[in-house]
Amino acid sequence: MVIGAGLAGVSTAYYLTRHGVAPVVLEKDEVGAEQSSRAWGFVRQQERDPIELPLMMASNALWRDLQSELDADLEFTMSGNLGIARHPHQLEAYRRWQAVGDAHGLETRLVSADEVRELLPGIRGEWSGGLLTPSDGHASPPKTTAAYAAAARRGGASIETGCASLSIDVREGRVRGVRTEKGYLATERVVCAAGAWSSRVLRPVGIRLPQLRVRASVGVTQPTGTLVPVASWTPEIAFRQRPDGAVVAARFDHADHDLSLTSLLEARSFLPTFRSTHERVHFHLGALFLRDLADRALPRCVGRDRARRWAVGVARTDRRSPEHALRTLKQLFDGARDLTLADCWSCYMDITPDMLPVLGAAPGIEGLTIATGLSGHGFAMAPIVGKVSADSALGEDPGFDLDAFSVARW
Numbered sequence: 001m002v003i004g005a006g007l008a009g010v011s012t013a014y015y016l017t018r019h020g021v022a023p024v025v026l027e028k029d030e031v032g033a034e035q036s037s038r039a040w041g042f043v044r045q046q047e048r049d050p051i052e053l054p055l056m057m058a059s060n061a062l063w064r065d066l067q068s069e070l071d072a073d074l075e076f077t078m079s080g081n082l083g084i085a086r087h088p089h090q091l092e093a094y095r096r097w098q099a100v101g102d103a104h105g106l107e108t109r110l111v112s113a114d115e116v117r118e119l120l121p122g123i124r125g126e127w128s129g130g131l132l133t134p135s136d137g138h139a140s141p142p143k144t145t146a147a148y149a150a151a152a153r154r155g156g157a158s159i160e161t162g163c164a165s166l167s168i169d170v171r172e173g174r175v176r177g178v179r180t181e182k183g184y185l186a187t188e189r190v191v192c193a194a195g196a197w198s199s200r201v202l203r204p205v206g207i208r209l210p211q212l213r214v215r216a217s218v219g220v221t222q223p224t225g226t227l228v229p230v231a232s233w234t235p236e237i238a239f240r241q242r243p244d245g246a247v248v249a250a251r252f253d254h255a256d257h258d259l260s261l262t263s264l265l266e267a268r269s270f271l272p273t274f275r276s277t278h279e280r281v282h283f284h285l286g287a288l289f290l291r292d293l294a295d296r297a298l299p300r301c302v303g304r305d306r307a308r309r310w311a312v313g314v315a316r317t318d319r320r321s322p323e324h325a326l327r328t329l330k331q332l333f334d335g336a337r338d339l340t341l342a343d344c345w346s347c348y349m350d351i352t353p354d355m356l357p358v359l360g361a362a363p364g365i366e367g368l369t370i371a372t373g374l375s376g377h378g379f380a381m382a383p384i385v386g387k388v389s390a391d392s393a394l395g396e397d398p399g400f401d402l403d404a405f406s407v408a409r410w
């Protein structure tokens with residue numbers, strides 16, 4: 001049984017079907033109800049943590065054949081990823097990361113300011129240069145999530161939408177079943193892939209997962225002619241152009257953290273992360289704090305209606321951030337001058353203190369596997385997360401040492 005039908009859950013379900021297993025996926029809302037259909041869409045290995053990079057590279061290898069494997073158009077384009085440095089110290093940071101890429105055999109090279117202008121014709125501004133990873137790319141998050149779900153269903157998985165898991169039944173150190181909104185389901189194996197809710201799913205069975213939610217926003221323009229041939233990041237914004245010509249743009253220099261009770265309780269674990277990102281992350285005190293307080297006071301009521309009512313997974317759309325991103329895009333490209341926002345949205349992404357995922361067997365509970373904490377990297381990582389989680393759940397060798405990703409690291 002898999003809890004959550006975001007990318008982590010549906011990709012795990014799909015790879016389980018490849019082992020001949022037909023899992024049940026429980027989803028409190030719809031497939032891709034939260035982060036997985038709202039991601040920016042970058043499939044990026046560049047600048048990943050060296051601990052995570054081998055998984056990310058393996059995921060990238062799976063992405064290359066994913067459209068034919070899932071028999072669906074995912075809009076996957078391997079156009080490369082270009083990080084652009086405005087100042088020499090930013091180029092220096094790219095140079096340092098290039099050494100990480102080299103050590104892992106990932107083709108990545110520094111490019112000059114002239115090459116930046118060749119790769120992004122018409123870009124304005126003074127640049128020091130950039131870092132290009134040719135095998136990076138981008139794709140459609142909603143299409144990918146739907147395609148994994150469809151392929152899992154074809155393989156025999158059943159996805160129960162509108163059916164929240166209320167609690168995992170653990171007795172004598174073993175998983176026995178799951179209490180759901182629609183009744184009790186006996187099972188010996190559970191994969192927790194509940195995204196931003198995973199800490200809440202795991203807490204009642206005695207597992208502490210430090211997890212916070214960071215609000216990120218994104219805007220999409222109407223389609224236009226070729227403007228951005230390569231997915232790119234300046235120090236201020238990230239942008240990519242979809243095959244239909246629409247440009248997806250988001251602020252890279254700004255994210256919001258709505259303070260919750262968990263923010264205070266986990267403050268010590270997250271302090272180093274917030275110290276290193278304090279210029280980018282802005283703190284707000286609002287309704288989420290009270291929701292989280294009530295959530296902890298009444299832990300047994302985790303039903304779907306309550307989850308919907310409190311809507312902690314999907315954030316109210318904040319147009320200011322996408323509008324700012326579009327203004328910045330217009331300053332970069334003449335061709336963007338007349339573009340307007342056709343759509344925009346905000347969503348909470350779940351992050352862990354070290355911004356690394358939580359993968360593998362849950363210590364001390366036989367039959368429980370965790371696939372969560374994807375910390376803003378889970379779209380690119382979805383194929384490998386699903387694959388290693390399916391292997392782990394079945395007690396097979398995932399082909400990677402998952403110790404560094406164990407929930408026991410806290």
Ligand SMILES: Cc1cc2nc3c(=O)[nH]c(=O)nc-3n(C[C@H](O)[C@H](O)[C@H](O)COP(=O)(O)OP(=O)(O)OC[C@H]3O[C@@H](n4cnc5c(N)ncnc54)[C@H](O)[C@@H]3O)c2cc1C
Nearest residue numbers: 004006007008028036040041042165195374377378379380
């Ligand atoms: C705005 C934004 C931009 C991003 N951009 C990128 C990007 O460009 N590249 C990249 O690699 N990553 C990106 N990410 C990160 C990526 O989207 C996530 O890491 C990934 O989608 C997480 O997948 P998930 O399945 O763990 O979580 P989710 O997609 O959130 O899925 C969890 C699911 O579990 C369900 N659930 C929760 N609790 C229960 C319960 N008790 N019972 C049943 N169901 C439950 C939820 O309803 C939800 O559908 C971005 C994230 C955001 C928010």
